[in-house]
Amino acid sequence: MGMTPPYLIEVKDLTMHFPVTRGVILQRRVGTVKAVDGVSFQIKAGETLGLVGESGCGKSTTGRAILQLYRPSAGEVRFEGVDLTRIHGEQLRRMRRQVQMIFQDPYASLNPRMTIGDTIGEPIRVHRLRVGKGAVRERVEELLGLVGLNPAYANRYPHEFSGGQRQRIGIARALAVEPKFVVCDEPVSALDVSIQAQVVNLLEELQDKLGLTYLFIAHDLSVVKHISDRVAVMYLGKIVELATGVKLYSMPIHPYSQALLSAVPIPDPKVEQQRRRIILEGDVPSPFNPPDGCHFHTRCPIALEQCKQEAPPFLDYGDGHSAACWRANESGSLMPEVAKQ
Structure with a gap:
């Protein structure tokens, strides 16, 4: 048996460059947007790493590149020792069960034409975690209860919920496939302050209960201080400082x-x-x-x-x-x- 890697997530020299082109029919490359430019860090199992910085510094792009929603231009992203940048197809699809994302906008991240029961149940069906409508429905109701919503809400549509409730639905959808690692992409920035505290407390409770590991992306340093074990500060595509929350804030x-x-x-x-x-x-x-x-x-x-x-x-x-x-x-x-x- 191989040794267990010391870190759940290892990011090394992660680079995400977007080409800038000019022209309509005959396009030519005129430059490159260096959204993420050589980022490196590690996250232990059960830990929360906060990633902070001004808007536009590359935080969300880093999170999406880690999950391979954007295929990185260069660098490595190792999950339990497996480099996600080098796998494709069915192997990558299976790995996506282990790494999930909570999106920033609870209004845009849910399909308005699907009930929340179908939204949460979709990843369960895609990954064939439960067989039969009854089993999927049971799991959906269990997840709704886990995030503090009434299981009877499964037949409702997103427009019938508040922002905080929609974000809880987004959390339930991310947890539907039982992941080990979750990227929280500014999950409370679009919510009222009082609701922010409720969602952050929920994320902490779920981490303790399910043994989750978080990359928590935010620009509100007060929220990051509350939830993070370590904090990385990002500026213009690069990490400029990394420390425990106590060290960084003091x-x-x-x-x-x-x-x-x-x-x-x-x-x-x-x-x-x-x-x-x-x-x-x-x-x-x-x-x-x-x-x-x-x-x-x-x-x-x-x-x-x-x-x-x-x-x-x-x-x-x-x-x-x-x-x-x-x-x-x-x-x-x-x-x-x-x-x-």
């Missing part, structure tokens, strides 16, 4: 991480009034033409000439806290207030 190394954390409100008026916000100047550069050197140097308040010319290596600074910054040993002075929280 002592961020990268200036971009510090800027993101400075924008998180603190529920203490006195502390909130005294602390200094880091306001990043300029817009995020286009992934069509990213800057040379460190991608963040165009907005970084402590950038050196070296930052403009040479990309910093991704180094481990102890206790699993890694970052890619030429001024990592001194950038902590940029935001001392955050380090104290």
Whole structure:
């Protein structure tokens, strides 16, 4: 028997480039959008890795490339030691049982012409997990109860549910094939704050009950702090910092991480009034033409000439806290207030 891999998911140098073409009949390639540009990380079984960053930094593309919804341009994605980028056809279809996704928009991710019973039951029938309508129906009702919905709702259509209920349906659909790994693609960003807490708590309960492993993608750092064991910070297609939630939120190394954390409100008026916000100047550069050197140097308040010319290596600074910054040993002075929280 072979040894069990130390990680459930291993992503190495994952790259997702989209060609940009011009012309209608005779198309020619004029450039490349570097949505994901050499991303690497690992996730242990039962762990939640949070992936944060501004809109457009490549978070959702990373999640879709891991699940092979986009076939990566380069790199490896190993699930239990099997490289998903190298399998096709029936082998990939069988592997999809183990890796599922909860989509961001609970309104667009459900077919309005299908009842939720048919929606949740479809993957069960496709993968032949239950035989017969009665068995599928029983499993659908079980899943609805698992996510906190009345099993009698199986005959209703998506438009009859609220946003939070639709997201619970999306969660039930993802769990229908009994996966081990789930990509949660901003599952609460379209919901009210009170509903967000309910969905996050549900995801945690399901993780404990079913032994799930999550990649939790979000831009709300407060939500990520609550649910994640480790957090990866992404900027313009690259991961710039990776650490445990405690380390990242108490002592961020990268200036971009510090800027993101400075924008998180603190529920203490006195502390909130005294602390200094880091306001990043300029817009995020286009992934069509990213800057040379460190991608963040165009907005970084402590950038050196070296930052403009040479990309910093991704180094481990102890206790699993890694970052890619030429001024990592001194950038902590940029935001001392955050380090104290």
